[in-house]
Structures are given as C-alpha cells and as structure tokens.
Amino acid sequence: MINIAILGFGVVGSGTCEVLSNNADIIKKRIGEEIYVKKILDLRDFPDSPYASRVTHEADEVFSDPEIKVAVETIGGARVAYDYTKRALSNGISVVTSNKELVSTHGPELIKLAKENNCVYLFEAAVGGGIPIIRPLYKCLAANNILKIAGIVNGTTNYILSSMKNEGISYEDALKEAQKKGYAEADPTADCEGIDAQRKISILSTLAMDGKYCNPEYVHAEGISKLTTDDIELAKALCCELKLIAYFANNGDGTASAFVAPHFVDKACMLSDVEGVFNAVLVEGDYLGEAVFYGRGAGSYPTASAVAGDVLEACLKDSVDMEFRAWDDTVSVFKDYDDIKSDFLVYSKTEDVASLIDGADKIDSVSGINAVIVRSISEKDLIGKIAGNSAIGYKHYLK
Numbered sequence: 036m037i038n039i040a041i042l043g044f045g046v047v048g049s050g051t052c053e054v055l056s057n058n059a060d061i062i063k064k065r066i067g068e069e070i071y072v073k074k075i076l077d078l079r080d081f082p083d084s085p086y087a088s089r090v091t092h093e094a095d096e097v098f099s100d101p102e103i104k105v106a107v108e109t110i111g112g113a114r115v116a117y118d119y120t121k122r123a124l125s126n127g128i129s130v131v132t133s134n135k136e137l138v139s140t141h142g143p144e145l146i147k148l149a150k151e152n153n154c155v156y157l158f159e160a161a162v163g164g165g166i167p168i169i170r171p172l173y174k175c176l177a178a179n180n181i182l183k184i185a186g187i188v189n190g191t192t193n194y195i196l197s198s199m200k201n202e203g204i205s206y207e208d209a210l211k212e213a214q215k216k217g218y219a220e221a222d223p224t225a226d227c228e229g230i231d232a233q234r235k236i237s238i239l240s241t242l243a244m245d246g247k248y249c250n251p252e253y254v255h256a257e258g259i260s261k262l263t264t265d266d267i268e269l270a271k272a273l274c275c276e277l278k279l280i281a282y283f284a285n286n287g288d289g290t291a292s293a294f295v296a297p298h299f300v301d302k303a304c305m306l307s308d309v310e311g312v313f314n315a316v317l318v319e320g321d322y323l324g325e326a327v328f329y330g331r332g333a334g335s336y337p338t339a340s341a342v343a344g345d346v347l348e349a350c351l352k353d354s355v356d357m358e359f360r361a362w363d364d365t366v367s368v369f370k371d372y373d374d375i376k377s378d379f380l381v382y383s384k385t386e387d388v389a390s391l392i393d394g395a396d397k398i399d400s401v402s403g404i405n406a407v408i409v410r411s412i413s414e415k416d417l418i419g420k421i422a423g424n425s426a427i428g429y430k431h432y433l434k
C-alpha cells in the first residue's frame with residue numbers, strides 16, 4: 036500500500052480522492068499497489084465527508100510522517116503552497132499539483148529540490164486541466180523540435196467570448212453569467228487579464244525549450260476585458276473567431292517568443308471551433324506537423340483525473356523513467372515583447388490599409404471592411420506604420 040496526503044481539500048483535492056477511491060480496483064491492477072489517502076491537510080473540518088477522520092490542521096503530521104510518499108498540492112497560490120511543497124520535497128515526499136501559479140513562478144527551484152531529494156514534482160493538471168499536454172510535450176514529442184504552440188488555455192475567457200458571440204451580450208453581462216455558472220472566480224482578474232494564460236504558456240514554453248525557463252513575469256499578457264461586441268462583429272465580418280490565445284514560437288536562432296493576447300483566429304485554424312469552457316492546445320513539431328489537444332480545461336473531475344494520473348506516476352517513480360528535465364533559470368532565451376514578430380490582421384472601414392502597408396496580403400470581408408494580413412512584424416513596428424491613424428485597427432492573427 037502506498038500512502039499519500041492531500042494538501043487542500045477543495046474542489047480538485049476532494050475530486051482527486053473520489054477518482055482514487057472509485058477507480059481503486061483498476062488503479063491497483065495498473066500499478067500493483069493500493070493507494071491510500073492517509074492524511075488531508077486543511078484549515079477547515081469536513082464533518083460530513085467520508086474522509087473526516089483523516090483531516091488534520093497540523094502540517095507536521097503530514098511532513099514528518101515517514102509513511103507518506105506522495106503529497107497532492109491543491110491549495111493554489113504561491114505562498115502556503117510554496118512552503119508546503121518545499122517541506123514535502125525536502126523530506127523526499129513527491130509532490131503532484133494543479134497549481135500553475137506555483138509551477139510557473141517557482142518551477143526551477145522546486146524541480147531541482149525534487150531531484151536532490153530523489154522524488155518528483157509533477158504538474159500535468161497545471162495546464163489544460165484534464166487534457167494530457169505536459170507529458171505528451173516532453174515525452175511523446177521528445178524527438179521533435181517544438182516550433183509553435185497556440186493554446187486556448189483559459190476556460191473562463193473562452194466561455195465569455197463564446198457567449199458574447201452566440202448571445203450578442205456585452206463583456207460585462209457574459210462575465211456575470213460565467214460567475215453565476217461558477218466558471219469565473221469572484222475576482223476574475225487572473226482569468227480576464229490573461230494572467231492565468233500567461234502562467235500556463237510560461238510552463239508550456241519552458242518545456243518546449245528543453246527547460247530553458249520562461250519567467251511569466253516577462254511574458255506580455257493582454258486579456259479580454261477591453262473587448263466589445265464591435266470586436267466580435269468585426270471578427271464575424273472578417274470570417275474569423277475572436278479568441279484569447281497563449282502563443283509560443285521557437286524562432287530557430289536560439290531565441291523564443293511567448294505572449295498572450297486576443298487574436299482573430301481564421302476559420303481554417305483548428306482552434307477556431309473551440310467554444311465555451313473547453314480548452315485546446317495546438318502544437319507544431321518539426322516531424323509531427325500540427326496536433327491539437329482538446330478537452331475540459333477546468334472543473335473538479337477533469338482536473339482530478341490529471342492529478343490522479345500524476346499520483347500514479349509518482350508512486351511508480353522507482354520503476355518508471357521519471358527523469359524530468361531540469362529547468363534552467365540562469366539564462367533567458369525569451370524575447371522582449373517589443374522584439375517579438377508575429378502576424379496581425381489590420382482593418383479599417385474607411386482607409387485603404389493595403390496601400391499603407393507594403394507586402395501585406397489583402398483579405399476579403401463580407402461587409403466592405405478593408406483588411407490585410409501583415410506577417411512577421413512587431414506590434415511596435417506595426418503601430419509605427421499606422422502612425423496614430425485612429426480609423427485603423429488591428430489584432431493578432433492566427434491561421
């Protein structure tokens with residue numbers, strides 16, 4: 036029997052207990068051992084839970100217990116969760132988490148600490164909830180150079196944009212609806228300002244660059260709070276979908292780019308059909324070509340599914356190759372946003388944008404809007420070309 040602990044018995048922590056308990060038989064068959072949740076660390080009591088007797092408020096009871104091999108950190112944030120994760124790893128207890136904030140901000144230190152103490156720090160659930168994306172990136176695709184990642188990695192914002200489009204409602208009303216349905220947090224800043232997506236793309240970018248750390252602090256993030264129904268209508272007129280995209284590109288010269296911004300996504304792109312709270316991550320590898328990982332990016336059970344999968348991996352760490360590439364934060368290969376070149380869709384109802392910008396591809400619109408695609412240009416240089424003409428607008432473009 037392998038004993039584990041749950042740190043934080045919220046939506047994901049309790050969901051993980053359910054997965055491990057309800058599928059205990061198949062799990063035992065697959066790893067040859069029973070997994071037993073021995074302790075649950077939380078400030079609260081859960082008198083009605085079948086796990087009530089295992090709840091403790093004393094961290095020492097978990098970290099000093101030599102029988103506990105794996106801790107599931109589902110506290111969130113980067114304060115208490117950071118302290119507890121360090122304590123667990125320092126004591127040789129593997130940690131499994133869905134905490135993208137902690138992984139993205141302290142990943143280099145925590146992965147190193149795990150290695151030094153002969154245990155593992157795993158975070159499949161930190162990006163895309165239940166969608167397998169972390170392990171596919173560093174294991175199944177290990178023979179590829181990862182050239183590009185474009186992800187819809189925040190369910191709340193995708194839900195809001197879908198509602199604005201499908202129901203013709205404002206950003207504010209769509210946000211209220213998302214909060215009512217329990218998708219958005221009461222304080223939706225991290226979701227709506229692109230910070231949650233910024234953390235997630237920093238994790239994916241680090242993996243795509245073989246552990247060269249992408250610090251989220253330096254990843255440009257623009258959210259959706261300034262978008263209006265006019266932007267949605269414009270997207271429709273230009274045969275695109277308006278999506279919040281977390282983007283990574285390997286520039287092929289040793290540098291890489293990562294940023295988060297609203298994009299006009301061409302209908303030809305596989306991400307354009309991703310609606311509601313669903314997530315999707317498009318990965319391009321030099322031999323893979325393009326593949327899309329699609330599914331439920333949040334919620335108790337999908338996230339618990341990924342967490343529980345990592346628990347099994349952590350339990351098997353002695354018999355399975357669990358070598359995780361170290362994350363190196365001593366060099367940065369990620370470009371400043373001002374130097375990042377990407378594609379833009381530039382539009383105007385009155386100006387002939389094609390004549391203003393050399394080499395741009397003119398595109399057809401269904402309602403007489405002049406529009407061109409300008410490729411591989413920095414936003415700073417694009418603004419220079421538009422020269423303050425308020426009749427011209429633009430958005431990042433993805434095909």
Ligand code: HSE
Nearest residue numbers: 188189190191332333
């Ligand atoms: N707030 C996140 C989202 C939860 O809406 O996608 C999952 O990370």
